[in-house]
Amino acid sequence: MHDVAALAGVSHQTVSRVLNDFEGIRPETRERVLAAIEELGYRRNLAARALVTGQTQTIGMIGPVVPDIGPLSTLHALERSARAVGLHTMMTSTEPEPAAVRQALEFLLGRGIDALALAAQHREIIAAVEDLDPGIPVVHLLTGGTPAGASASIDQVEGARLAMQHLLDLGHTRIQHVAGPQSYTEARLRADAYRQIMAERGLESLPIVEGDWTADSGFHAADALVADATAVFCGNDQMAFGLLHHLTEKGIVVPRDMSLVGFDDTGEARHSVPPLTTVRQDFAAVGQLAVDLLAAQLGRGVAPAVQILEPEFVARYTTAAPRS
Amino acid sequence: MHDVAALAGVSHQTVSRVLNDFEGIRPETRERVLAAIEELGYRRNLAARALVTGQTQTIGMIGPVVPDIGPLSTLHALERSARAVGLHTMMTSTEPEPAAVRQALEFLLGRGIDALALAAQHREIIAAVEDLDPGIPVVHLLTGGTPAGASASIDQVEGARLAMQHLLDLGHTRIQHVAGPQSYTEARLRADAYRQIMAERGLESLPIVEGDWTADSGFHAADALVADATAVFCGNDQMAFGLLHHLTEKGIVVPRDMSLVGFDDTGEARHSVPPLTTVRQDFAAVGQLAVDLLAAQLGRGVAPAVQILEPEFVARYTTAAPRS
DNA sequence: CGCCACGGGGTGAACGTTAACGCAAGCCCC
DNA sequence: GGGGCTTGCGTTAACGTTCACCCCGTGGCG
Numbered sequence: 001m002h003d004v005a006a007l008a009g010v011s012h013q014t015v016s017r018v019l020n021d022f023e024g025i026r027p028e029t030r031e032r033v034l035a036a037i038e039e040l041g042y043r044r045n046l047a048a049r050a051l052v053t054g055q056t057q058t059i060g061m062i063g064p065v066v067p068d069i070g071p072l073s074t075l076h077a078l079e080r081s082a083r084a085v086g087l088h089t090m091m092t093s094t095e096p097e098p099a100a101v102r103q104a105l106e107f108l109l110g111r112g113i114d115a116l117a118l119a120a121q122h123r124e125i126i127a128a129v130e131d132l133d134p135g136i137p138v139v140h141l142l143t144g145g146t147p148a149g150a151s152a153s154i155d156q157v158e159g160a161r162l163a164m165q166h167l168l169d170l171g172h173t174r175i176q177h178v179a180g181p182q183s184y185t186e187a188r189l190r191a192d193a194y195r196q197i198m199a200e201r202g203l204e205s206l207p208i209v210e211g212d213w214t215a216d217s218g219f220h221a222a223d224a225l226v227a228d229a230t231a232v233f234c235g236n237d238q239m240a241f242g243l244l245h246h247l248t249e250k251g252i253v254v255p256r257d258m259s260l261v262g263f264d265d266t267g268e269a270r271h272s273v274p275p276l277t278t279v280r281q282d283f284a285a286v287g288q289l290a291v292d293l294l295a296a297q298l299g300r301g302v303a304p305a306v307q308i309l310e311p312e313f314v315a316r317y318t319t320a321a322p323r324s
Numbered sequence: 325m326h327d328v329a330a331l332a333g334v335s336h337q338t339v340s341r342v343l344n345d346f347e348g349i350r351p352e353t354r355e356r357v358l359a360a361i362e363e364l365g366y367r368r369n370l371a372a373r374a375l376v377t378g379q380t381q382t383i384g385m386i387g388p389v390v391p392d393i394g395p396l397s398t399l400h401a402l403e404r405s406a407r408a409v410g411l412h413t414m415m416t417s418t419e420p421e422p423a424a425v426r427q428a429l430e431f432l433l434g435r436g437i438d439a440l441a442l443a444a445q446h447r448e449i450i451a452a453v454e455d456l457d458p459g460i461p462v463v464h465l466l467t468g469g470t471p472a473g474a475s476a477s478i479d480q481v482e483g484a485r486l487a488m489q490h491l492l493d494l495g496h497t498r499i500q501h502v503a504g505p506q507s508y509t510e511a512r513l514r515a516d517a518y519r520q521i522m523a524e525r526g527l528e529s530l531p532i533v534e535g536d537w538t539a540d541s542g543f544h545a546a547d548a549l550v551a552d553a554t555a556v557f558c559g560n561d562q563m564a565f566g567l568l569h570h571l572t573e574k575g576i577v578v579p580r581d582m583s584l585v586g587f588d589d590t591g592e593a594r595h596s597v598p599p600l601t602t603v604r605q606d607f608a609a610v611g612q613l614a615v616d617l618l619a620a621q622l623g624r625g626v627a628p629a630v631q632i633l634e635p636e637f638v639a640r641y642t643t644a645a646p647r648s
Numbered sequence: 649c650g651c652c653a654c655g656g657g658g659t660g661a662a663c664g665t666t667a668a669c670g671c672a673a674g675c676c677c678c
Numbered sequence: 679g680g681g682g683c684t685t686g687c688g689t690t691a692a693c694g695t696t697c698a699c700c701c702c703g704t705g706g707c708g
Contacts, residue, residue: 011658013658029657045694047436049694050371065404067396088414245595349687372663372693
């Protein structure tokens, strides 16, 4: 910086002023400084800057340990959006145990982050972070529920309603739900919504089969379905794929003998055999929303009004009217 | 730090020594310092540390803009491994254009990174980074080819050989290849290996159909297959799913009428209908390997001998002998 | 003609850490 | 018994920014 100042014939402070877009700099001076910066290939040292300002311009992200495409997509989009407004991101992951969460948080805090994006929907992780109180703005990602603080989510209840409505409209009454792990807020919200909607229609809720999001667990869930179920609302696409596989293997034809609705609309959903009817979640939009929220809290830009995005129903070929 | 020093009755330098595991500290003094740190909840300021050492203990990662589960898994694993040795990671992504790559690199360099992990297999990105010469250790991820510098990869030629060998052993001679975009080194390696192996057997290489990794492109590739092909070696699982979908829709039964081999072994491969025969790549292991490589270059630990991991063939139910 | 306000820019200190060096006490050895 | 060496710790000066404050010239006004 001193070299730049010397070359431009000004003081280091003026260089700093130019860099930080301060007013009260004569255009010609600014040009000289900019030219000197260009010529020397000068790059501002962010460590020194962070030292004196106490801010790192960095958003810390806590993700799940299992590389799920959903949360990962959100985080990926968050990074892009953050970069667009000059913020950096730093990501780490944690197991859902208080000690591990604490360690992950300490890791990020130790590195210096100005805000935290929590993409771990596990209840224990959320609780642990709340407990630790990081002392910086926090936004919860994809929890889908009622936000304690700021949160960027997709409306899970509405998503479940879209899926269920479709099955009900087709005439199904014996609808079963294959849920994700109930330790995940989103899984619980979908399961609750399932029960709620069945009750609203005066229908009997069938036992909820709990999977672990993987296609494998969906495969095994097929064995746990009640005999007279005619449709299954799956907590995510992966489990739907596993279920579809097992049903097909058993000679149960989808959608003739059984209707199936997934959740997420992953890239493969369009090309399963048959293509999966599902509910689309725009994970990337959640990342963008989170950055808007955080940027506002960091004093840049204004907070968006909407914090809950709407899911979208995608009709394909795994649903049909029940056989009478 | 001064507060800690005061409480422990030592100088700040001694605190620093304890923090950095220097020798020549009396155990009892170290205990006093540690106790003071604990009591005050002191956390070292990494910005100040980076300022004076010129090192950030951070690995920068450049990933693709499209959130593919493969590279993302690798990056995710890289983060975990890095954290285990006390390194941080910072990720960004870039389009495959020199200007964008430059910007991404500047972004990371500006933030201060000690090493770079390049998880963008696009040739243009690799070239651009090489061109810019970041001046820090670089490791290429998943390029699968001959490493210019350090690289952590899975042997693509061997993977292709496993897939092809299987089809050849079944008696196929009219084998076609649906490749990924040839701008990706790995796609090109697989395609080259396909041609090479066909030639070795004295078989005619069929026209290579180029997709874009997505299931959609695999779906469309079905229209471009030659009439008498009896087997397809797909560049990845996603395209195989799309292909499988289209073939099934056309009434072509897999594997009776057509054999199909994928690549990657994604979580869904086990549960397609029928389950996909494929070649497994251990993406997480690549991330771990990359950290080992980088840590060695950063002066911690010793570099692993192996830089190329072996893929593994996974036999499922999309392949059979050709109908005679 | 003198004073003041203000635009434009410079000066020194401070942020929290590590590196380089200094220094005292104790020990060994001839 | 004194000189050198080791052990254990303290002192001072950086690192590259930004912040708070000061200073100088110029123009307007009474």
